[in-house]
Amino acid sequence: MRKILKSPTGIIGVILLTIVLFATVFGPWIAPYDPQAFDARARLQGPSMAHWLGTDQYGRDLLSRILSGAPSTVAFGLGATILGVGVGSVIGVIAGVAGGRTDSIIMRILDGMLAMPELLFTLLIVTFLGGGTTQAMLAVAVTFTPGMARIARSAVLSVRTREYVLAAQARGESRAWIVGREVLPNALGPIIVEATIRVSFAIMIGATLGFLGLGAQPPSTEWGLMVAEARQFMFRNPWCVAVPGLAIAITALGFNLFGDALRDAFDPKRGH
Amino acid sequence: MGSRIRTDRGKPQSEAPVLDVRHYSMAYDTEAGTTTALDDVSLMIWRGETHALVGESGSGKSTLAWAITRYMAENARDTGGAILLSGEDMIGKGRAELEALRGRRIAMVYQDPSSSLNPTMRLGEQLTEVLIRHRGMTKTEAWVEGEAALARTGIVKPAEMMMRYPHECSGGEKQRVVIATAFACNPELIIFDEPTTALDILTANQILDLFIRLREETGVAALYITHDLGLVARIASKVSVIHKGKIVEQGDLETVFGAPEHPYTRKLLAALPRPEDRLALPAPTEDTPLFEARDVGVQYNAPGWLTRLLDKSAAAHWGARNITLDVRPGELLGIVGESGSGKSTIAKAATGLNPFEGEIRFVGRSFASRDAFDRKYRRDVQIIFQHPDSSLNPRETIGGILSRPLKLYKLCPAGEVRQRVRELLEMVLLPADYASRYPHQLSGGEKQRVAIARAFAAEPRLVICDEITAALDVSVQAAVARLLVDLQKRSGAACIFITHDLNLIRQLAHRIVVFQRGALVDAFDVADAGSPERHPYTQALLNAVPVPHRPEDQPDLMEPQA
Numbered sequence: 001m002r003k004i005l006k007s008p009t010g011i012i013g014v015i016l017l018t019i020v021l022f023a024t025v026f027g028p029w030i031a032p033y034d035p036q037a038f039d040a041r042a043r044l045q046g047p048s049m050a051h052w053l054g055t056d057q058y059g060r061d062l063l064s065r066i067l068s069g070a071p072s073t074v075a076f077g078l079g080a081t082i083l084g085v086g087v088g089s090v091i092g093v094i095a096g097v098a099g100g101r102t103d104s105i106i107m108r109i110l111d112g113m114l115a116m117p118e119l120l121f122t123l124l125i126v127t128f129l130g131g132g133t134t135q136a137m138l139a140v141a142v143t144f145t146p147g148m149a150r151i152a153r154s155a156v157l158s159v160r161t162r163e164y165v166l167a168a169q170a171r172g173e174s175r176a177w178i179v180g181r182e183v184l185p186n187a188l189g190p191i192i193v194e195a196t197i198r199v200s201f202a203i204m205i206g207a208t209l210g211f212l213g214l215g216a217q218p219p220s221t222e223w224g225l226m227v228a229e230a231r232q233f234m235f236r237n238p239w240c241v242a243v244p245g246l247a248i249a250i251t252a253l254g255f256n257l258f259g260d261a262l263r264d265a266f267d268p269k270r271g272h
Numbered sequence: 273m274g275s276r277i278r279t280d281r282g283k284p285q286s287e288a289p290v291l292d293v294r295h296y297s298m299a300y301d302t303e304a305g306t307t308t309a310l311d312d313v314s315l316m317i318w319r320g321e322t323h324a325l326v327g328e329s330g331s332g333k334s335t336l337a338w339a340i341t342r343y344m345a346e347n348a349r350d351t352g353g354a355i356l357l358s359g360e361d362m363i364g365k366g367r368a369e370l371e372a373l374r375g376r377r378i379a380m381v382y383q384d385p386s387s388s389l390n391p392t393m394r395l396g397e398q399l400t401e402v403l404i405r406h407r408g409m410t411k412t413e414a415w416v417e418g419e420a421a422l423a424r425t426g427i428v429k430p431a432e433m434m435m436r437y438p439h440e441c442s443g444g445e446k447q448r449v450v451i452a453t454a455f456a457c458n459p460e461l462i463i464f465d466e467p468t469t470a471l472d473i474l475t476a477n478q479i480l481d482l483f484i485r486l487r488e489e490t491g492v493a494a495l496y497i498t499h500d501l502g503l504v505a506r507i508a509s510k511v512s513v514i515h516k517g518k519i520v521e522q523g524d525l526e527t528v529f530g531a532p533e534h535p536y537t538r539k540l541l542a543a544l545p546r547p548e549d550r551l552a553l554p555a556p557t558e559d560t561p562l563f564e565a566r567d568v569g570v571q572y573n574a575p576g577w578l579t580r581l582l583d584k585s586a587a588a589h590w591g592a593r594n595i596t597l598d599v600r601p602g603e604l605l606g607i608v609g610e611s612g613s614g615k616s617t618i619a620k621a622a623t624g625l626n627p628f629e630g631e632i633r634f635v636g637r638s639f640a641s642r643d644a645f646d647r648k649y650r651r652d653v654q655i656i657f658q659h660p661d662s663s664l665n666p667r668e669t670i671g672g673i674l675s676r677p678l679k680l681y682k683l684c685p686a687g688e689v690r691q692r693v694r695e696l697l698e699m700v701l702l703p704a705d706y707a708s709r710y711p712h713q714l715s716g717g718e719k720q721r722v723a724i725a726r727a728f729a730a731e732p733r734l735v736i737c738d739e740i741t742a743a744l745d746v747s748v749q750a751a752v753a754r755l756l757v758d759l760q761k762r763s764g765a766a767c768i769f770i771t772h773d774l775n776l777i778r779q780l781a782h783r784i785v786v787f788q789r790g791a792l793v794d795a796f797d798v799a800d801a802g803s804p805e806r807h808p809y810t811q812a813l814l815n816a817v818p819v820p821h822r823p824e825d826q827p828d829l830m831e832p833q834a
Contacts (some may be wrong), residue, residue: 164665166620172651
């Protein structure tokens with residue numbers, strides 16, 4: 001952690017993430033207005049003392065909506081990532097450890113899945129599963145699985161031929177012990193780092209799905225949906241698009257920079 | 273310190289030296305502060321002279337080479353002194369001046385020819401590049417000159433070699449091309465940075481001969497960086513010994529090697545393996561073999577059925593074939609051979625890391641495949657690997673690593689594991705509190721000691737050492753070899769010692785077997801190493817390695833070092 005705070009990227013990432021996580025945890029309580037309360041007299045206003053970030057087409061306070069939407073948006077990103085990374089890593093580790101034919105079969109199937117563009121693939125799954133936040137989250141997780149499996153497998157492969165693993169094999173250790181104690185702890189670094197970077201992708205894909213009307217449904221305060229709903233009023237009040245857009249960007253940037261710093265901290269060649 | 277530097281130079285002082293490094297110091301700025309890398313280094317090289325710079329890893333010998341050519345890391349800082357090339361100051365030179373100078377006036381030859389050549393360019397293009405750039409030749413002229421340059425390095429078909437890509441040549445051929453490129457512009461100074469370390473013994477020998485011949489033809493001044501003291505005697509007339517960024521001793525080869533003054537030089541020379549200083553235990557009397565390999569073969573890359581269907585000629589590659597050897601209890605068997613000769617392949621087969629054909633026998637039990645190896649066999653036969661950095665799991669403490677075999681083979685009750693780990697550490701002469709450390713906090717030699725302790729923790733009857741000293745510095749190497757023999761004496765275990773260092777194995781082994789291209793070509797008692805009945809390949813290997821001589825006026829040198 002100290003290593004992360006030494007690089008400028010790391011510091012900015014941590015600051016952004018702290019803001020986002022604070023909003024996620026306390027957002028709904030500190031919101032000054034009810035996020036669903038209409039106010040016909042204050043529609044599409046810019047920032048003012050009463051409404052710090054302005055209002056949307058129904059006169060709802062944007063700051064309150066952003067704050068109350070933070071938990072669902074961030075939870076979406078984290079949930080999709082944890083699911084996708086978890087399943088993907090397990091598949092990748094199995095392929096990497098088993099090797100040979102099992103490895104070839106698993107990886108060829110995953111390559112097939114990887115060949116499809118990420119967003120199209122997500123859309124395809126959502127059309128199967130139907131719209132809604134949970135379904136969208138599952139779809140993103142499934143999309144993440146093949147990529148994560150590849151990363152986990154290559155991490156395992158690079159560790160598997162190290163001499164300490166050979167020494168364990170020569171000692172006659174059980175396979176489970178070799179994987180659990182010798183291989184996995186040393187392969188975990190790249191997987192964790194990739195996961196933090198993927199959180200921002202998940203939030204962005206989630207926002208895109210919300211924008212297309214396939215994720216969260218109105219009157220949810222999910223940020224992507226907010227952008228989608230407000231886009232026809234964009235020219236009358238740019239704030240109602242810019243504010244949720246910026247919130248998404250800050251979160252994505254925060255996770256991204258944090259992931260970069262984490263990768264540098266894990267890489268012994270970059271450390272001093 | 274000044275008194276240790278001998279300044280009596282044989283050359284006429286009227287001529288200016290080609291390279292003159294005067295009280296040069298350099299430091300790196302790191303997060304932890306400034307680290308001095310070179311401290312008050314002085315050395316001079318005249319025309320036609322070869323100056324060897326000898327030191328162990330981390331001594332700053334390559335740093336000096338980089339400083340001379342002014343390829344410096346961003347955080348490197350000159351902290352004093354001067355570097356003069358034929359009287360011209362190098363430190364003040366600008367980027368363009370340096371670019372014009374590198375390759376034309378200073379050339380470098382690096383350790384690994386396969387990474388110093390561009391794999392996507394023909395060798396001819398890489399060689400003519402310097403000629404076109406620095407000697408202003410046209411492409412056709414350069415090509416003709418390039419062929420002539422290659423012919424001078426002893427390449428038989430230079431025209432053909434010019435058209436090849438690096439992957440189509442052997443390591444020795446590649447290094448010849450690199451040397452031809454270095455000599456192409458008649459530079460004043462050539463810096464050789466361990467040019468033979470990555471090559472096999474026989475090839476390295478040819479490269480050295482080539483270097484000596486070209487040096488005589490061109491009269492170039494050379495700085496020859498190496499850690500191999502045995503090699504220095506063949507090529508250099510002057511020697512500088514560098515230790516922790518400081519030159520501790522400098523002078524003529526005969527003086528420095530014959531009567532070393534500085535304790536560090538003495539330590540280095542004493543650590544050189546000399547076949548006549550036997551370390552081995554008395555040869556075992558028992559004749560029943562402990563371990564036997566009968567017609568053992570290992571195949572790599574066996575083609576699948578689909579490949580065989582499409583390509584009838586597809587066949588597996590034999591890593592080793594028809595290997596028959598035996599080890600008696602308490603014996604140390606040496607296996608020597610060049611890289612790729614199948615030495616490690618056999619070690620891995622014997623420890624169940626490679627599938628094998630044939631039969632392995634151990635104390636009367638017979639095993640026909642690696643699946644037949646049971647826990648008892650695996651406990652009795654332990655292996656130690658070459659690289660100390662990768663043979664210990666970086667996420668486990670030393671104590672955790674050493675306690676594993678104890679728990680796995682249930683060698684002592686759970687309550688006594690910690691005590692036993694302490695004993696193991698003391699056995700390999702490490703402090704007992706290392707048990708709570710992580711591998712990265714230990715030096716290479718210390719890590720290798722831990723790996724040895726782990727192998728002996730299982731109380732094995734046979735220990736296979738796969739090049740365990742190859743990655744270590746000379747002085748550490750000698751200590752590790754002594755330790756191994758000591759442990760063998762205490763435990764009575766037999767040992768298979770795989771190495772390419774012939775002098776070392778002649779000190780350690782009772783018998784030696786020689787591998788060449790996956791086959792066992794020779795087997796003999798150490799005492800018969802010089803006999804004329806030896807296989808020609810064995811003789812070639814033995815002749816390629818100079819046997820270091822003991823400095824005569826320093827009889828106390830061979831006392832064991834503390």
